[in-house]
Amino acid sequence: MKQMLIIGSVWPEPNSSAAGTRMMQLINCFLDADWQITFACAAARSQYMADIEAIGINTADIKLNDASFDAFISKLAPKIVLFDRFMTEEQFGWRVEQFCPDALRVIDSEDLHCLRDGRFQAHKNNRPFSDTDLFSDTAKREIAAILRSDLTLIISEFEMDLLQHKFKVNNSLLHYTPFMLNPDSCADNLTAPGFADRQGFITIGNFRHAPNMDSIQYLKDSIWPLIRQQLPDAELYVYGAYPTPAVTQLHAPNEGFNVLGRVEDSSAVMQQHRVCLAPLRFGAGLKGKLIEAMQCGTPGVTSSIGAEGMFGEHSGCAVIANDPERFASEAVNLYTNEDSWTKCRNNGWRVLLQRFDKRIHEPGLTNRLEILRQALQEHRLNNFTGAMLRHHGMKSTKYMAKWIEIKNTLKQLDTA
Numbered sequence: 207m208k209q210m211l212i213i214g215s216v217w218p219e220p221n222s223s224a225a226g227t228r229m230m231q232l233i234n235c236f237l238d239a240d241w242q243i244t245f246a247c248a249a250a251r252s253q254y255m256a257d258i259e260a261i262g263i264n265t266a267d268i269k270l271n272d273a274s275f276d277a278f279i280s281k282l283a284p285k286i287v288l289f290d291r292f293m294t295e296e297q298f299g300w301r302v303e304q305f306c307p308d309a310l311r312v313i314d315s316e317d318l319h320c321l322r323d324g325r326f327q328a329h330k331n332n333r334p335f336s337d338t339d340l341f342s343d344t345a346k347r348e349i350a351a352i353l354r355s356d357l358t359l360i361i362s363e364f365e366m367d368l369l370q371h372k373f374k375v376n377n378s379l380l381h382y383t384p385f386m387l388n389p390d391s392c393a394d395n396l397t398a399p400g401f402a403d404r405q406g407f408i409t410i411g412n413f414r415h416a417p418n419m420d421s422i423q424y425l426k427d428s429i430w431p432l433i434r435q436q437l438p439d440a441e442l443y444v445y446g447a448y449p450t451p452a453v454t455q456l457h458a459p460n461e462g463f464n465v466l467g468r469v470e471d472s473s474a475v476m477q478q479h480r481v482c483l484a485p486l487r488f489g490a491g492l493k494g495k496l497i498e499a500m501q502c503g504t505p506g507v508t509s510s511i512g513a514e515g516m517f518g519e520h521s522g523c524a525v526i527a528n529d530p531e532r533f534a535s536e537a538v539n540l541y542t543n544e545d546s547w548t549k550c551r552n553n554g555w556r557v558l559l560q561r562f563d564k565r566i567h568e569p570g571l572t573n574r575l576e577i578l579r580q581a582l583q584e585h586r587l588n589n590f591t592g593a594m595l596r597h598h599g600m601k602s603t604k605y606m607a608k609w610i611e612i613k614n615t616l617k618q619l620d621t622a
Contacts (some may be wrong), residue, residue, distance in 0.1 A: 207241065209241070209242050209244070209284045210241045210243050210287075210288065211243075211246060211284040211286070211287045212244070212246070212287075212288045213246050213289050213290060213294050213298050214229070214245055214247040214290045214294070215249065216252075217251055217252055218255060218258065219255055221254060222468075223412040223494070224492070225494075227385075228314075228385065229314075231386045233261075234261075235568045235571060235572065237261065237262065237263075238568060239572040244263070244265070244284070245263050245264070245265050246266040246268045247268065248267075248269055248297075266278065271297075271611045272611055272614075273611060275298065276301055276304070276305050280306065282306075283309075284306065285579060286309060286310045286312060287312065288312045288313075289312065289313045289314070289351075289355070290316070291315065292313055292315065292319065292347065292351035292352065295311070295313050295354065295355060296347065296351060299351070299354060300596075300604040300607075308582065310579050312357045312575070313351060313357075313358040315348075315360055315361065316361065316491060317361060317490035318365045318490045319344055319490070320344045320348045320349075321365065321490040322491075324342055324344075325339065325511070326416060326417075326488045352369070353379065353592045353595050354596050356578055356582065356589075357574070357575070360382055361385070361492050362384070363384075364514050376589070378585070379589065379592075381570075381571060381574050383571055384561065385562050386562065386567045387501070389563055389564075389565070391501055398503040399477055399503075401548065402544075404480035406440070406443055407441070407443070407481050407482070408443050408444075408445065408478075408479035408504070409421070409425060409482065409484060409495075410444075410445040410472060410475075410476070412446055412447045413447065413448050413449050413453050414447075414448045417486050417487070417489035418486075419450070419452070420486075420487055420488065421484065421487065422444060422456065424530075425444075426456050426458075426463060428530040429485055429534050430461070430462075430463055432535075433534045433538060434461065436534070439462070440541070441464060442462055442463050443464050443479060444464060444466060445467065445468070446468065449465065453465055454467070476498055476499060476504050477502045480505075481506065481540050481541050482495065482496070482499040482504050482505070482507075483506065483537060484509070486508065486509050487511065488511060489511055489512075491515070492515055493512050496516060496524060499524075499554070500523065500524075500557065503551045503554070504551070505524065505525075505540055505546075505547050505551050506525070506550075508524050508525075508527075509526065509527070509533075510526055510528055512524075512526075513526050517557055520553065520557045523554045523557045524550065
């Protein structure tokens with residue numbers, strides 16, 4: 207069987223984050239294509255990680271800045287190496303190139319970190335987002351990793367366009383790979399709870415993710431009081447993995463603001479509530495909470511950033527509002543107007559089937575990888591900038607890693 211190595215930044219937790227769900231979608235895609243997969247990670251294993259060994263995935267614990275990885279990958283000899291985010295390519299890319307030079311090197315970007323970080327900086331400093339924020343040190347690192355690699359999977363059409371037109375990355379190095387959903391995962395119109403069978407608003411997200419933390423605080427301070435003015439008995443239920451003390455202290459049942467933290471079955475609670483709220487003020491990529499809301503037939507209100515890359519030419523799948531007053535007004539209307547609610551729900555199901563059907567995206571991805579694998583040398587010859595970066599830039603990460611490795615070895619000798 208064809209051998210693939212996935213180097214994870216963390217072990218996948220599909221019940222904790224959209225990133226974990228995304229990784230499991232990729233794993234299942236490659237399993238369907240009959241690839242033998244090894245998932246290796248330098249992070250500690252988590253009690254919430256998916257049992258990927260149960261579905262036939264080999265696992266390996268690896269170390270950063272350690273020559274043991276060189277022996278590991280030489281023995282494994284994968285045909286494809288997938289790096290989970292650009293930072294993983296920085297850490298292990300030069301080792302893969304040195305000890306497994308004929309392996310196709312692919313990054314799954316998850317989202318563009320430079321876009322998310324740049325928007326955060328602009329938001330933090332209360333200024334409009336600009337190219338000054340975008341063209342940061344993070345961008346230089348991220349784009350360099352993309353150029354060094356043979357292919358990068360991009361989750362959002364907006365980010366595909368940004369990379370090609372702002373950063374001048376050639377399309378031959380990019381592949382649009384959104385969430386890839388099983389059509390059967392969309393709640394059935396006949397069985398999903400209807401308008402009258404649902405109560406309360408919902409918001410959900412991993413609280414280790416800064417955009418989610420900001421969103422909850424923004425809801426509490428600026429939006430929820432306006433909703434409660436119009437709906438005095440309304441309740442908001444806040445779910446999410448890894449709630450911090452800053453989140454739990456927002457719990458205020460007397461205000462209808464209920465912070466409940468991690469939930470084992472997010473789809474079950476999503477279907478209990480009538481409207482999903484996602485007032486994201488910065489971020490990037492696609493928003494897993496809105497995908498899940500549409501799967502569960504739960505209409506939502508979000509921001510322009512929340513909606514980015516989600517709906518394409520389709521409209522009416524979610525209500526978009528960017529200021530607290532309009533956001534609250536639209537949320538109340540969707541909560542109280544059954545016709546608007548039903549139309550929004552039905553449009554959401556349609557957009558999932560037309561834009562995120564895995565039967566469309568899985569073959570496109572696996573075919574692209576196979577074509578590149580068969581013509582890898584020609585592909586690399588057409589990417590001289592990448593070759594130049596590997597010649598120069600990879601030396602810095604390589605020798606920094608070797609310096610750390612030697613330092614760690616000397617420390618061990620000192621303590622022996």
